[in-house]
Amino acid sequence: MKEVVLGLLGLGNIGGGVWDLIREFGEETAKRTGIRLRVKKALVLDKRIHGGKEVPYEVLTTDRNDILEDPEIQIVCEFLGGEQPAASWMLRALENGKSVVTANKMALSLHFDELRAMAQKTGAGLYYEASVGGAIPIINAIQSPLISNHIEQIMGIVNGTTNYILTRMAAEGAEYETVLKDAQRLGLAEPNPTADVEGYDAQYKLSILGSIGFHTRVNVDDVYREGITKINSEDISFGREMGYVLKLLAIGKDNGNSIEVRVHPVFLPENHPLARVDGSLNAVYLYGHSFKDMMLEGRGAGDAPTASAIVGDIIQAAQNAVHPMPYMQENPKPVADDWQSRYFIRMKAKDEPGVLAEVTGKMAKDGISVSAMMQKDADPDGRATLIFITHLASEKAVQRVVKALNPEICQVENVIRVES
Numbered sequence: 001m002k003e004v005v006l007g008l009l010g011l012g013n014i015g016g017g018v019w020d021l022i023r024e025f026g027e028e029t030a031k032r033t034g035i036r037l038r039v040k041k042a043l044v045l046d047k048r049i050h051g052g053k054e055v056p057y058e059v060l061t062t063d064r065n066d067i068l069e070d071p072e073i074q075i076v077c078e079f080l081g082g083e084q085p086a087a088s089w090m091l092r093a094l095e096n097g098k099s100v101v102t103a104n105k106m107a108l109s110l111h112f113d114e115l116r117a118m119a120q121k122t123g124a125g126l127y128y129e130a131s132v133g134g135a136i137p138i139i140n141a142i143q144s145p146l147i148s149n150h151i152e153q154i155m156g157i158v159n160g161t162t163n164y165i166l167t168r169m170a171a172e173g174a175e176y177e178t179v180l181k182d183a184q185r186l187g188l189a190e191p192n193p194t195a196d197v198e199g200y201d202a203q204y205k206l207s208i209l210g211s212i213g214f215h216t217r218v219n220v221d222d223v224y225r226e227g228i229t230k231i232n233s234e235d236i237s238f239g240r241e242m243g244y245v246l247k248l249l250a251i252g253k254d255n256g257n258s259i260e261v262r263v264h265p266v267f268l269p270e271n272h273p274l275a276r277v278d279g280s281l282n283a284v285y286l287y288g289h290s291f292k293d294m295m296l297e298g299r300g301a302g303d304a305p306t307a308s309a310i311v312g313d314i315i316q317a318a319q320n321a322v323h324p325m326p327y328m329q330e331n332p333k334p335v336a337d338d339w340q341s342r343y344f345i346r347m348k349a350k351d352e353p354g355v356l357a358e359v360t361g362k363m364a365k366d367g368i369s370v371s372a373m374m375q376k377d378a379d380p381d382g383r384a385t386l387i388f389i390t391h392l393a394s395e396k397a398v399q400r401v402v403k404a405l406n407p408e409i410c411q412v413e414n415v416i417r418v419e420s
């Protein structure tokens with residue numbers, strides 16, 4: 001039996017989950033893999049508080065160097081979260097030849113190049129399955145069993161908090177603020193929800209998925225980002241009447257000479273596999289030239305699901321004689337600043353002659369064709385709701401038209417992309 005010595009940077013929710021999984025299932029994992037995991041040190045802020053886990057006192061340390069500089073420790077698991085000091089400490093561990101396992105999408109996506117370069121230099125491994133989609137083995141799937149594919153499309157529900165909020169808004173006809181407050185009360189959304197609801201979390205994750213899926217470096221800033229805070233219950237219910245379900249998606253497309261990477265709310269046809277992924281579940285839908293389409297679905301957060309992915313990475317790091325490193329083409333593919341989508345455009349307008357002419361006239365001038373239209377009776381102030389669904393159109397053209405519409409005639413309340 002081979003023993004592998006670990007150091008844990010952090011023993012909070014995820015670190016504690018990993019500790020528990022090794023303690024409870026380590027023997028069985030050892031029987032299956034021939035690898036016994038031993039946690040030598042776990043970094044904590046205060047040795048008296050360590051998440052209530054039964055961790056022997058001698059395992060606890062408040063000095064990171066007890067982990068980063070100990071030659072006996074072979075694998076460092078990083079559970080600090082945030083960009084720094086996580087990124088520098090991972091870099092140091094790699095510099096010292098230790099493999100690193102992390103769930104930290106922020107530090108990883110922002111410092112991917114340095115971390116990969118250091119791992120390559122010292123021959124250490126860098127594993128990050130838990131950074132996207134929690135327990136779902138999406139990173140491994142892209143890098144190993146699906147490696148002989150040209151992946152053309154990645155579409156993911158990679159943020160459980162926003163999926164939970166949108167699912168409840170759809171089920172209850174409730175407004176965003178109400179559901180958010182309830183989710184916060186239930187501990188399902190953070191007290192400061194910005195990273196989730198404004199799409200930053202999904203942006204980091206798409207930077208990672210896009211980089212490994214398209215073999216071209218996708219920087220975080222390359223990813224267009226829009227959150228769910230402007231969505232209201234009318235968008236969701238009118239969308240549903242027209243056969244669509246609203247999701248926050250991370251979308252990556254490889255168009256050959258350029259890529260598209262964007263995070264924003266999307267209407268999906270109700271029969272799309274991602275449309276039925278509800279609650280806090282995550283799912284990633286892929287299209288590759290050889291396997292065609294595929295969807296992986298599961299739990300994207302939580303101590304135990306995340307620990308499942310992390311222990312899987314630890315075992316791989318221990319088993320691999322040569323650590324895999326994603327191939328990146330030398331010259332990154334340019335990121336398209338315009339793309340084709342269909343659009344759901346919701347507006348209010350007085351119910352009188354000339355409104356449709358104003359809208360469709362401006363659309364026609366910019367090459368935008370309407371595929372479906374719905375009008376709802378005027379509300380007490382005399383304004384009707386109009387919904388247009390366009391055929392495929394350029395993002396820039398749609399934004400131009402929305403700006404050009406005469407606000408005296410119609411007021412655009414929301415524009416949501418429609419994908420299929």
Ligand code: HSE
Binds near residue numbers: 161201300301
């Ligand atoms: N905050 C994330 C989510 C989980 O809501 O899915 C961690 O990536």
